[in-house]
Amino acid sequence: MTIQLTNIKxxxxxGKPNEFWAIQGVSIDFEPNRVSCLKGASGSGKTTLLSMIGxxxxxxxxxxxxxxxxxxxxxxxxxxxxxxxxxxxxxQRFNLIPGLSxxxxxMLPAYPLGLPYTQLIASAKRLLKEFNLSxxxxxxxxxxxxxxxxxxxxxxxxxxxxxxxxxxxxxxxxDSKLSYEFMGLIDExxxxxxxxxLTSHDSAVYDSVVVDRVVEMRDGIVLTDAG
Amino acid sequence: xxxxLRKQKYLIDYTLSSLLRRKGKSxxxxxxxxMIVFMLASVTLFSHALRHExxxxxxxxxxxxxxxxxxxxxxxxxxxxxxxxxxxxGVKQKAGRLWGYYYDPAVKANYTIMTGGQSETPLTxxxxxxxxxxxxxxxxxxxxxxxxQNGEAFxxxxxxxxxxxxxxxxxxxxxxxxxxxxxVFNIPEGLYTDLVLSVRNPREVxxxxxxxxxxxxxxxxxxxxxVLRTYDSVFSWRQGILFVxxxxxxxxxxxxxxxxxxxxSAEERREIGILKAVGWExxxxxxxxxxxGMIISxxxxxxxxxxxxxxxxxxxxxxxxxxxxxxxxxxxQFRLTPFVDGLQLATLFFFSVLPYIVATIxxxxxxxxxxxxxxxx
Amino acid sequence: xxxxxxxxxALVMVSAVVCLMMLxxxxxxxxxxxxxxxxxxxxRQLRLERRTYLISTLLIWAFxxxxxxxxxxxxxxxxxxxxxxxxxxxTGVLNVNAWGWPTLFLKMGVFFSGAVWIALNYLDNQxxxxxxxxxxxxxxLAILPLVITELILQLLYFTNMDPNVITSxxxxxxxxxxxxxxxxxxxxxxxSMSLGFAFTGVMVISSGVWVALRGQNGWLFALLGSTAFIVxxxxxxxxxxxxxxxxxxxxxxFCILKSGHDYVGYILYVPLFIATALALSVGAVSPWRGIxxxxxxxxxxxxxLSWIAVMFFALFYLVATWSVWTSHLTMMEVxx
Ligand SMILES: Nc1ncnc2c1ncn2[C@@H]1O[C@H](COP(=O)(O)OP(=O)(O)OP(=O)(O)O)[C@@H](O)[C@H]1O
Ligand SMILES: [Mg+2]
Numbered sequence: 011m012t013i014q015l016t017n018i019k020x021x022x023x024x025g026k027p028n029e030f031w032a033i034q035g036v037s038i039d040f041e042p043n044r045v046s047c048l049k050g051a052s053g054s055g056k057t058t059l060l061s062m063i064g065x066x067x068x069x070x071x072x073x074x075x076x077x078x079x080x081x082x083x084x085x086x087x088x089x090x091x092x093x094x095x096x097x098x099x100x101x102q103r104f105n106l107i108p109g110l111s112x113x114x115x116x117m118l119p120a121y122p123l124g125l126p127y128t129q130l131i132a133s134a135k136r137l138l139k140e141f142n143l144s145x146x147x148x149x150x151x152x153x154x155x156x157x158x159x160x161x162x163x164x165x166x167x168x169x170x171x172x173x174x175x176x177x178x179x180x181x182x183x184x185d186s187k188l189s190y191e192f193m194g195l196i197d198e199x200x201x202x203x204x205x206x207x208l209t210s211h212d213s214a215v216y217d218s219v220v221v222d223r224v225v226e227m228r229d230g231i232v233l234t235d236a237g
Numbered sequence: 238x239x240x241x242l243r244k245q246k247y248l249i250d251y252t253l254s255s256l257l258r259r260k261g262k263s264x265x266x267x268x269x270x271x272m273i274v275f276m277l278a279s280v281t282l283f284s285h286a287l288r289h290e291x292x293x294x295x296x297x298x299x300x301x302x303x304x305x306x307x308x309x310x311x312x313x314x315x316x317x318x319x320x321x322x323x324x325x326x327g328v329k330q331k332a333g334r335l336w337g338y339y340y341d342p343a344v345k346a347n348y349t350i351m352t353g354g355q356s357e358t359p360l361t362x363x364x365x366x367x368x369x370x371x372x373x374x375x376x377x378x379x380x381x382x383x384x385x386q387n388g389e390a391f392x393x394x395x396x397x398x399x400x401x402x403x404x405x406x407x408x409x410x411x412x413x414x415x416x417x418x419x420x421v422f423n424i425p426e427g428l429y430t431d432l433v434l435s436v437r438n439p440r441e442v443x444x445x446x447x448x449x450x451x452x453x454x455x456x457x458x459x460x461x462x463x464v465l466r467t468y469d470s471v472f473s474w475r476q477g478i479l480f481v482x483x484x485x486x487x488x489x490x491x492x493x494x495x496x497x498x499x500x501x502s503a504e505e506r507r508e509i510g511i512l513k514a515v516g517w518e519x520x521x522x523x524x525x526x527x528x529x530g531m532i533i534s535x536x537x538x539x540x541x542x543x544x545x546x547x548x549x550x551x552x553x554x555x556x557x558x559x560x561x562x563x564x565x566x567x568x569x570q571f572r573l574t575p576f577v578d579g580l581q582l583a584t585l586f587f588f589s590v591l592p593y594i595v596a597t598i599x600x601x602x603x604x605x606x607x608x609x610x611x612x613x614x
Numbered sequence: 615x616x617x618x619x620x621x622x623x624a625l626v627m628v629s630a631v632v633c634l635m636m637l638x639x640x641x642x643x644x645x646x647x648x649x650x651x652x653x654x655x656x657x658r659q660l661r662l663e664r665r666t667y668l669i670s671t672l673l674i675w676a677f678x679x680x681x682x683x684x685x686x687x688x689x690x691x692x693x694x695x696x697x698x699x700x701x702x703x704x705t706g707v708l709n710v711n712a713w714g715w716p717t718l719f720l721k722m723g724v725f726f727s728g729a730v731w732i733a734l735n736y737l738d739n740q741x742x743x744x745x746x747x748x749x750x751x752x753x754x755l756a757i758l759p760l761v762i763t764e765l766i767l768q769l770l771y772f773t774n775m776d777p778n779v780i781t782s783x784x785x786x787x788x789x790x791x792x793x794x795x796x797x798x799x800x801x802x803x804x805x806s807m808s809l810g811f812a813f814t815g816v817m818v819i820s821s822g823v824w825v826a827l828r829g830q831n832g833w834l835f836a837l838l839g840s841t842a843f844i845v846x847x848x849x850x851x852x853x854x855x856x857x858x859x860x861x862x863x864x865x866x867x868f869c870i871l872k873s874g875h876d877y878v879g880y881i882l883y884v885p886l887f888i889a890t891a892l893a894l895s896v897g898a899v900s901p902w903r904g905i906x907x908x909x910x911x912x913x914x915x916x917x918x919l920s921w922i923a924v925m926f927f928a929l930f931y932l933v934a935t936w937s938v939w940t941s942h943l944t945m946m947e948v949x950x
Pocket of ligand 2: 057058178
């Protein structure tokens with residue numbers, strides 16, 4: 011699925027004295043099955059852009075096409091619908107829910123779909139096995155190390171088999187060795203046909219051979235785009 | 238449909254686990270909630286049972302009581318009125334009754350004195366209710382002395398205690414023979430306190446009453462059905478007063494529920510954010526919260542109601558009796574017959590669950606519309 | 615004085631709460647109507663869209679409470695019959711003053727409009743461009759006066775209850791000899807009434823099946839459904855109740871709810887009300903099939919709702935026929 015952005019703008023606190031345009035006109039396309047990385051200074055709008063692509067918020071103006079579907083003016087309920095089936099998210103702070111087991115955390119995104127429980131468990135276990143976490147399935151997530159938590163977060167992102175994986179500063183909480191391993195996992199995901207969008211400050215990420223394309227942002231616009 | 242049901246099941250599972258994860262908070266809410274249900278349910282169960290009991294008791298009483306009025310006040314009725322009534326169509330039985338109140342300064346209480354059938358009680362024997370027995374520390378075989386109207390003292394031997402099943406009505410009851418009654422209260426032969434008539438067919442009561450007022454213009458008939466009606470409204474009225482008194486606590490509960498539902502910890506907020514970010518919709522979160530409310534309400538309702546049931550029917554409503562029955566020295570101890578009905582349950586529901594639901598709608602909505610992209614920052 | 619009766623307190627409280635919720639929702643709805651701009655991505659529009667969740671929740675609850683209060687209202691009237699001279703069942707209590715029956719009818723009206731609103735709301739939520747938002751909020755604003763009137767009428771009803779008034783109960787109200795609508799309905803000839811009953815029954819069920827199969831012309835089903843509803847209520851008063859009571863002159867629509875008649879009233883009324891509400895919803899939903907974002911939803915829910923409605927209508931007619939059939943009352947001489 012191609013992602014096409016046309017003249018996207020996003021304002022915060024619109025109409026108030028502290029109005030702030032975080033994205034000020036971005037037009038960019040992302041091809042399927044490629045790894046793209048957004049980089050840029052803090053506050054340049056990377057996260058904001060990703061969250062609009064990932065259907066977490068709506069742009070103030072402009073148009074986003076996902077495949078042949080316009081998602082920029084969808085109501086929240088339909089955005090969520092699209093998001094559930096299309097996107098998997100990996101967050102900087104892994105955002106696992108403490109108190110729940112690894113397995114339960116992974117299955118969270120699948121609950122609203124109402125699939126049979128056996129099917130849910132089966133796909134969660136398959137993912138755990140793939141990421142070498144089978145032994146931890148029933149542990150509470152508080153017991154996991156940083157690298158393991160990261161992999162659980164990846165499993166959770168993949169449970170609904172999304173076509174596009176979005177990772178916002180995925181390596182910020184990892185050491186360089188784990189970051190390197192993470193890029194290996196990203197490579198595998200790409201091999202399996204996923205489109206991947208990353209943001210990072212970490213040169214281990216944007217300079218990695220795995221990344222096909224680096225887009226640099228500043229103050230809400232695209233500065234350079236090296237394909 | 239299947240998908241919908243399974244989804245609800247997942248939401249319920251999730252809610253249960255998150256309630257268990259926050260045991261302290263959930264238990265606190267549950268305790269307060271159950272307390273409210275308990276208080277309301279106790280009041281309703283108790284007053285309904287009393288009304289029920291009173292109804293049963295009146296069922297056995299005669300259809301018509303005839304009192305003579307003198308200058309607008311109740312006066313003794315001459316026995317020849319029985320003859321003057323004569324043979325009325327539909328009247329099965331008619332008789333004169335003797336009864337009255339006796340103030341006992343020793344325990345500062347009023348006894349209700351009634352006469353047994355003509356031959357039942359020997360002149361010097363009495364039967365007393367358990368309330369009197371307790372107050373005076375008496376038992377079968379003991380003697381009780383009553384002072385008569387003109388200062389004489391009469392001693393009576395207690396031949397039996399009244400069955401304590403009917404203690405609600407009989408606690409302060411004292412039965413003696415008609416002759417003894419006339420002596421103690423100095424009432425000449427040929428006068429009764431009132432007359433009672435039993436009518437075979439309830440439809441004929443009105444006709445009988447019409448004839449009575451023509452025959453005996455100085456009397457006032459009291460109908461059993463009318464007494465029942467008064468009882469009905471008096472009991473629901475008293476219960477209503479208690480409910481009004483409880484409104485304060487219901488309001489406090491509403492505020493408490495509102496506060497609990499809106500004052501989420503940072504951790505809970507974050508959890509909702511995560512759920513939304515990984516693909517839960519606002520409506521899903523709201524539904525999850527809806528189930529949470531249902532689970533809490535149902536549990537609290539059950540706990541509160543069962544506790545109230547036990548309180549009223551096994552512990553004789555020890556907390557409420559003084560309010561509903563008035564303060565009395567000869568306090569009855571009794572077991573009420575359990576009595577439950579749908580209207581009662583529905584009313585309870587409206588006074589406890591509905592306020593909870595209404596109080597939580599807006600806080601739940603506020604939590605549920607959390608920005609899904611908030612967790613990315 | 616009557617206001618201190620707990621069930622009455624509950625009823626008044628529920629109506630007041632429902633009124634408040636509706637007012638709140640209407641306030642939001644007005645704001646949404648004035649500022650709505652689906653094409654905008656502004657924060658205000660996002661906030662308004664989130665408001666719609668609150669409005670829906672408030673209203674769904676309000677209408678559920680309203681339904682419960684309808685039940686409680688009848689139940690309470692039934693239980694208060696002991697407190698009024700002349701009242702043997704709910705009829706007598708409703709007759710205590712002029713406000714009883716209007717309150718009951720308004721409660722029923724609010725129930726049906728609520729059902730229609732919830733159906734419209736559900737439908738609108740399935741369209742990605744909120745196609746019906748204006749209509750559904752206008753409908754909400756139209757329901758609001760009903761709810762407020764109901765609150766006032768109910769209050770008048772309960773505050774004007776005089777225990778000393780001797781009311782007339784089902785025996786006189788529903789008797790062919792007296793005057794008024796109720797008496798006229800009871801005086802309707804059972805033979806022509808049962809013909810009308812059978813006729814509307816056949817019509818409503820066949821139109822329901824037709825709408826379910828074709829997936830359109832829901833308005834026809836709604837129209838016939840409401841006609842059938844009214845005819846059914848009249849028939850219950852006119853002749854069905856006679857068979858249930860096995861008494862040639864007892865026309866009461868409430869006594870059938872009592873245990874003495876196996877609660878058969880519930881098995882009659884509940885399916886009838888559900889079926890009518892569904893038929894009305896089908897009528898409210900089906901005209902929008904021209905709106906492209908709604909077409910798929912309408913195509914799937916119109917048949918589904920219609921089938922369920924048909925089932926409940928069928929259940930109602932079966933139970934009604936069955937209770938006439940198994941009755942020991944023979945009324946040949948009375949009828950013909
Ligand atoms: N909810 C909000 N309200 C107001 N301003 C916001 C909000 N969210 C983001 N911003 C502002 O928008 C700008 C872009 O933020 P964004 O998170 O996209 O930057 P970023 O490029 O991801 O930065 P970083 O590299 O630090 O993560 C920032 O200046 C931020 O302060
Ligand atoms: Mg960022």
